[in-house]
Amino acid sequence: MYTASDLRKGLKIEIDGQPYVITDFQFSKPGKGQALYRCKLKNILTGSTQDRTYRSVDKVGKPDLLQKDMSYSYPEGEHFVFMDDETYEQVLVDSDVVGDLKYFLQEEMQCKVLFFNETPIDVELPNFVEKEIVETEPGARGDTATNVTKPAKVDNGYEIQVPLFINEGDLVRIDTRTGEYADRVNKK
């Protein structure tokens, strides 16, 4: 258990069996009154938010959260198979948890999988992945503006907006946290 004075922005806590992250935190203490710890909370599973105020005597649940280094193996039905780098144990991660990150998974990619009560609830990929552009309108030669974009498809069908100078066959880096184009990779 945490005590109220442990609370701070970014701390993960558990309320009624659900894991929450503190997204905003304020210490208040009215004159001669008790200390109040006011938190904005986000449910890690559902994304829903709520406000909660704790007093200094309150105890707050500590969630059983564990992040493991795992490498991606292969898709299997409605799941994706990851392997624990230390124990070689294989874990099935639900496709809902992976979401659009499935477009960026590559075999043996080093990922971080977050477990809550031993169930995988979140997957973190490397911040950037490289993908080849397989389909886009030809760009105007010499146009280096980056603020004008056009649609493009990468090899697994994922669609992104890229600058005009990107051509079919180019390698680009995609930011996995936003799903957006980051920059072009120079060909070796």
Place this chain on the structure above:
Amino acid sequence: MMSDARAFFAARGYLEVETPVRVKTPALEEHIDAEASGDHWLRTSPELHMKRMVCAGYERIFQIGPCFRRGERGERHLPEYAMLEWYRTGATCEDLVPETCALLEAVGGGDAHLSAPPSVLTVSEAFESYAGWDPIPAFDAERFDLDLVEKVEPALAGLPGPVVLTAFPSARAALARCRPDDPRVADRWELYLNGVELANAYTELTDPVEQRRRFEACAAFRREEGRDVYEMDEAFLGALEEGMPACAGIALGMDRFLMYLTGARDIAEVVAFADG
């Protein structure tokens, strides 16, 4: 800022004093914890020593110095901060309202908000308007603190001029006198600037029997909560027994005043070394 404050008090016949920072017995308060310093404590307020000086015959005294409160760190709290505290005999806390506003104006350097007449309202009026209940007839400590922070203080920010919240419930009298004609109400007020509590004033409790009873109740509360229980300050109680003149006193947070003047959002922005 400090020299303007000192000039203000000098012109009004106040004597600047210094009392110990390292003390044997911090004031017993329900929700204020002292930082230990060897076999002593760092003061949470200069109040009890300054009152002993009042008992000894000093009629107008002020002090500017550091105070320490364990575990307090937030946008408006530092574990070490600068307190301005002053006492005036023959006065009530009402008399300190114009004096405090004059000080804010003198130090505030032409800020129009500080020169405006204060908005004065009672705790009953403020809670009925902004929180929908009156804490005076039926006090509820939990609800009072929460509603004060979440509903009342933000609403005070919208009122013109400095805001003076008066007539606190006697359960939150601390060291203030309760009104002879209505013991449910304490002669205590708090001053707010932009919804931020800046100063706390009392018509001081001078009755040694009542003072001892409050300290004992506070010690019992702290024991129950598992907090440090400081010794009874017999030197202070002895001075009260010798006799304390009628007097009013006030403490004002200088760092918060500087936050107001500079528009700082976090109190750490107005001190040079917030981490100690």
